[in-house]
Amino acid sequence: MTITPVHVEIDGRPVADPALTASLMSGYGHFTALQVRGGRTRGLALHLARLDGAHRELFGAGLEAARLRPLIGRALRGSGLRDASLRVYGFENAVAVTVAEPYVHDSSPQLLMSVPYVRPAAHLKHLGGFGQAYHRRAAARAGFDEALLTGPDGAVAEGAITNVAFWNGEQLIWPSAPHLTGVTMALLMRRLPSALRPVTLADLPSFRACLVTNSRGIAPVSRIDRVTYPVNEELMARAQGAYEQVPWDPFD
Structure with missing residues (x-):
């Protein structure tokens, strides 16, 4: 049985959407991680298929590319970054996209x-x-x-x-x-x-x-x-x- 909270505070500050916050904090979900250069990434179809397949297995419903692509593009534009480390998370009631500075790869042994x-x-x-x-x-x-x-x-x-x-x-x-x-x-x-x-x-x-x-x-x-x-x-x-x-x- 899932209990939906009616009030959540983080460091003493109430959050605007308790149910969404609880979902993000549940620890039950999936994600994919991408490196973005010039607003593009390698193997996008594989990333999208991973998200869709995992969502179907965990929650019984898919995450189609038509929904994910605009969400990713919007988050990337909102960050102001063309090169970035990007993650897409799938939760039962939400899709979260995080954008960070690009990772500098270490190719040393x-x-x-x-x-x-x-x-x-x-x-x-x-x-x-x-x-x-x-x-x-x-x-x-x-x-x-x-x-x-x-x-x-x-x-x-x-x-x-x-x-x-x-x-x-x-x-x-x-x-x-x-x-x-x-x-x-x-x-x-x-x-x-x-x-x-x-x-x-x-x-x-x-x-x-x-x-x-x-x-x-x-x-x-x-x-x-x-x-x-x-x-x-x-x-x-x-x-x-x-x-x-x-x-x-x-x-x-």
Whole structure:
């Protein structure tokens, strides 16, 4: 049973719409994250499909592109930014769009620390990411850049905020354990030799290189726990070149 509040205060200040505020604070919802340059983004159709599919699964109704595009464009124009980090959130009774300064991508080699954690409903980019945030902070305290989420028997799933891929000399191997198919991952899988297969921590020494992807970009991985990888400059150039070939889509 959902109880709708009639009055909400934040830091002693009443909010204008208690029901909407309660929905936004519920922790039950989903989102997608985009990097915007010149008022455009890569893979917009994939982002819109993600939002629509997640909304149908969580709330039984879709979020169609015809509704989302104007909301995103309006928020972007309201921010005054042409380059931005943008997020679209789907709640039961609302769609929220946040616009922030663009992210400056760090393409330096990443250090990953494996942790025993798999996100619930991992196929969704949902709210309530306490577990992955907790492990990512723990990894940072230990001197790593990212947490590598793993399941039973050391099955590799994904990074806390990234997808991970391993190069075997012929193709990128994306772990098939429960994970979110990121938009950048999906775009690269269409353009580079790729396969979705089980990968375990015991398999890591057998690969020649490793990289991570998310909406911010692509970066090489130089170490996972005690397993080290050389930065494969040819692979990174191919991956970056394939990503840069993806067209930029307008919102309107």
